[in-house]
Amino acid sequence: MGLTVAIVGSGPGGFYSAAALIKELPDCRVDILDRLPTPFGLIRAGVAPDHQSSKKIAKIFERTAQSEQVRFLGNVEVGRDISVAELRGLYDAVVLATGAPRDRRLGIPGEDLPGVYGSSEFVGWYNAHPDFNELAPNLETGSAVVIGAGNVALDVARLLAKTGQEVRATDMAHYAADAIDVSPIRDIYVYARRGPLQAAFTHKEVKEFGELDNAVTLVDAALLPADDADLEDKGRGSQTKNIGYLRDYARNKGDEKPVRIHMEFFAMPVEILGGDQVSAIRMERTRLDDNGRVVPTGETFELPCNIVVACIGTQSTPLDNVAYDEKAQRFLNEDGRIEDGLYVAGWAKRGPSGTIATNFPDGNQVADFVKALTPDSFKQGPAGLDQLLADRGVRVVTFEDWKRIEAAEEAGATHGAPRRKFTTIPEMIKTLG
Ligand SMILES: Cc1cc2nc3c(=O)[nH]c(=O)nc-3n(C[C@H](O)[C@H](O)[C@H](O)COP(=O)(O)OP(=O)(O)OC[C@H]3O[C@@H](n4cnc5c(N)ncnc54)[C@H](O)[C@@H]3O)c2cc1C
CATH class of the missing domain: 3.40.50.720 (NAD(P)-binding Rossmann-like Domain)
Structure with a gap:
């Protein structure tokens, strides 16, 4: 043998x-x-x-x-x-x-509050992984926060923004499609610690944010480079294409469709607030130093939300x-x-x-x-x-x-x-x- x-x-x-x-x-x-x-x-x-x-x-x-x-x-x-x-x-x-x-932890106060999920468990829930079929995240909320700048963060934000009809045509777990169908979420915030040029997401996924039935995507135009001279094009990681789509979204007003996806940059979570359930997240503005490292600026702000999904990697x-x-x-x-x-x-x-x-x-x-x-x-x-x-x-x-x-x-x-x-x-x- x-x-x-x-x-x-x-x-x-x-x-x-x-x-x-x-x-x-x-x-x-x-x-x-x-x-x-x-x-x-x-x-x-x-x-x-x-x-x-x-x-x-x-x-x-x-x-x-x-x-x-x-x-x-x-x-x-x-x-x-x-x-x-x-x-x-x-x-x-x-x-x-x-x-x-296994989900990596955010390492901030409040991350064990009900309503805070890691990407493995949240993605596992909507994909019918038997480990997570009882997660039952509460989507009966007006706004959701997604932490991360990779394709997993974009997957989560995109699916939360979809209509019942859009998700039912997929093989999403039937209980998750039902929950998304009736969810009143109107604002989805995707937070990246760095800027649009440093984001790990790829252009195919960014493009889809312009193709949603019910949701419009918003970006702060001031954060986008004015010209394409220094952009790098590496296949799926093409910065020119990413920035091109983000410039399109920066022209949106926010009232075109009922749901808004806010692509936010230069902010990191410092605390999750709430009692029996998440009620808000405290974020801190960041900047990049000369070596491209993230530096907290000390300027914080709070955003009310009842669900936080941390897409910051696994182990x-x-x-x-x-x-x-x-x-x-x-x-x-x-x-x-x-x-x-x-x-x-x-x-x-x-x-x-x-x-x-x-x-x-x-x-x-x-x-x-x-x-x-x-x-x-x-x-x-x-x-x-x-x-x-x-x-x-x-x-x-x-x-x-x-x-x-x-x-x-x-x-x-x-x-x-x-x-x-x-x-x-x-x-x-x-x-x-
Ligand atoms: C949310 C998400 C979306 C993604 N989307 C894409 C995409 O659209 N396109 C793309 O190209 N890539 C995508 N990827 C990346 C891609 O899925 C990974 O590169 C790939 O699955 C990694 O393969 P793996 O075999 O190492 O791990 P896995 O795919 O995780 O496979 C590990 C397997 O090991 C089994 N296992 C674990 N422990 C044990 C044990 N003790 N005994 C027996 N079995 C065990 C698990 O059940 C599982 O089946 C995505 C990743 C994530 C997290």
């Missing part, structure tokens, strides 16, 4: 690794484990429900999952159902591709006793190697940045490491895993099972949506009979 590899996590990091392994090692066996019954990680649970075209890459991963060398074992949580050490005892190599699912979750870099908030590794036989890919390796495709090279690095190993005939591989999980009574969801769950979700779709997602694991398992 060839080398056996267990990959923990079925997001892009896991699937790019599996694809590279079966390409480079035609006789290896790869098992991809995921704690959820559903594969593809943030493609299902992070990418915005109104960005279906970005999810199409899952079709390519599906071909990998259906290779004879590969198995998907969903509903198996490493650290709960089986340990990393046990996996290492069974397989020649183990690859951690567990992503970065990996430590697993068993695998070496973890507390400062970088990801597994301690060198180019994807934790130690011989234990590797890491995707956001668990690099931290939470980049697109789906950014994870691609990680797979090749993993394959290069694994190629150098020699199969250990004493390791039981997939047969040993099956026995252990059966002994522990774990209900493994295979890829064929997932396809049945997917078919049931597609059959339940209404309003032109691609699917009606199940929102709990028991519902998914019940579908399988």
Whole structure:
């Protein structure tokens, strides 16, 4: 038998690794484990429900999952159902591709008040991630604040600004679409600590703010450069295009449509105020010093709001006793190697940045490491895993099972949506009979 590899996590990091392994090692066996019954990680649970075209890459991963060398074992949580050490005892190599699912904290007073959410939990809620189906954020409010200047912040603001009709045509969780449909939110503030030139968001996402049925976007024209001479164009990060769209929005008055999205720059949160619920946020004006660092100016102001979503990044979750870099908030590794036989890919390796495709090279690095190993005939591989999980009574969801769950979700779709997602694991398992 060839080398056996267990990959923990079925997001892009896991699937790019599996694809590279079966390409480079035609006789290896790869098992991809995921704690959820559903594969593809943030493609299902992070990418915005109104960005279906970005999810199409899952079709390519599906071909990998259906290779004879590969198995998907969903509903198996490493650290709960089986340990990393046990996996290492069974397989020649183990690859951690567990992503970065934990929200970073704002680190300011009031952030634990009801009504303050991190992006993982808020995005997970509207994308029907079973961990967050009971979040029930209160959208019965006039104004919402979104902190951050990346595409995740723009996703959250855009979806909050959409009409019920717009979100029902997506695969947003049905409870979230219902809440957005009746939400009285009229003002959505997106706050960035730096200026429009430093923002991490990309032009495709900025452009969408001019295409909303019910919402108009506002920007302070004084913050935008007068000419394009010093702007940088780097693909999706094109400053010229970003600034072009923002200049268009700066011409809006605010009364064109019922909902207003305020794109605000040079301000950071310093305190969240409230009692049983958020009632306001205190912000402080910032400026950039000569080195481009953010400097607080001491000038503060308060903004009434009942919901705050902090889109300021996420971090990996430590697993068993695998070496973890507390400062970088990801597994301690060198180019994807934790130690011989234990590797890491995707956001668990690099931290939470980049697109789906950014994870691609990680797979090749993993394959290069694994190629150098020699199969250990004493390791039981997939047969040993099956026995252990059966002994522990774990209900493994295979890829064929997932396809049945997917078919049931597609059959339940209404309003032109691609699917009606199940929102709990028991519902998914019940579908399988
Ligand atoms: C809100 C949001 C929107 C995004 N939108 C886009 C977009 O539109 N386009 C784009 O190109 N990129 C987008 N990205 C980036 C893209 O989603 C990431 O680059 C990519 O998903 C990272 O892949 P990953 O495999 O490292 O992690 P993930 O996709 O998070 O996958 C990790 C997997 O590991 C599983 N797992 C975790 N712990 C365990 C465990 N203990 N046992 C078993 N399984 C476990 C999880 O269930 C999950 O399936 C977005 C990211 C976010 C957060």
